[in-house]
Amino acid sequence: MAAAREVLVSAAKKFFVLGLIGVPITDRFASVVPVRGRSMSPTFNPETNPLFDDRVMVEKLCLRRYNFSRGDVVVFRSPVDHKEKLVKRIIGLPGDWVGTPHTYDVVKVPEGHCWVEGDNEIPSMDSRSFGPIPLGLASGRVVRIVWPPQRMGEVERKVPEGRLCPS
C-alpha cells in the first residue's frame, strides 16, 4: 500500500512539474487549442460533429513585434467579451480599405487595428459585426492543424479576392 501511494505521489509530482514548465512554454512559444464552431469552415471543422473538433497549433512568437500579414489566421480576445477567444482570418491591415460584398460600404482600417473575418460566408462574430479590432487583442497565430490526422498540415495564408480596395 505504501509503495503504491509513493508511486502515485511521485507521478503527481511529475505532472505538476510538467504543468508548471508548460505555462511559460504555452505563453511564449506555442500551444495547441481546439477550434469550436463552423465560422472558419472549410479551413477548420468542415463537419458539424462536435466530437471531432479540429485542434490547431498556435504560435506566440509573433507577439513580440505584432507584424501580421494579410491572410494570417489569428486567435484573439473578443472585443465584446474579454473572456472569449475567437479564431478568424486577417483580411485588412492598418490603412487598408476593406469593402463588404453585399453593401457598398467601404471601411478604412485605423492605425493599430485589423479587419478579421471567418472563412465561412455565413456572417459570424467578426469584423462584419463589431468592426476592426485592435491588434493588441491578438494572442497568437495559427500555423498548423494537428488533429484530425487526415487534415494535418500547414494553415495557408490566403486573402479572398476583391475585398481589398487598392490603396
Place this chain on the structure above:
Amino acid sequence: MSFQPALQAPAATPISQPLARAPHPLRPIMKLLSYIKQWKSAARETIARASIAAQFLSLIHITDAYICSTTLVQGPSMLPTLNYSGDVVLIEHLSHRLGKLEPGDIVVVRSPVDPKKIVAKRIVGMEGDRVTYLTEPSYSESSRTVLVPKGHVWIQGDNVYASADSRYFGAVPYGLIQGRAFLRIGI
C-alpha cells in the same frame, strides 16, 4: 648480450598448466553496457538539475505575468499622479482577470493605436456608463457625453491637457488591459 627469442619456454613449466585465457567474446558489449550505465546516471542528474532550473524560471514567469510585475511609466499624461520623467510602479495582474476593476483604478493597457506600446491611464467609465468629457479643455467649455459600449472601458489620463486617451481613440476593449497599478515605488 645476446637476444634470445622470447618464445623460449621457461624451464620449470609443467605441461598441465592451463593456457592463457582467451578474451571473453562479449567484452566490448559489456564495456558498452557499463558506459551506458554511467551515462544514464549522469543524464538523470543533469535532467534533475535542469528541471529545477526550469521550474524556477517558470515560477518567475508565472509571477511576472499573472501576479505582480513592475514597470517604468513616463510621460506627461498622468501628472500630477505620476512623474513626467519616470516612476516605477507595481502592477498586479489579478483584478482584471477577476473582473474587479472599477472607475478610478489606474490601469496599464496595450495601446489600441500601437500594439507594441503599453500606456498607463485611469479608468473613468466601465461598460454601460455614460461618460462626459471636455472636448477642448484648453480652449472651450464644450463637452460631449458618450455611452461606453459592451466589453469596453473609457480611460483618461489625469492630465487632460496632454494625454492621448479615449477622448482621442475611443473606448478600448477590456481585453487590452494588462494590469492595475497599485503602488508607486518612490525613488
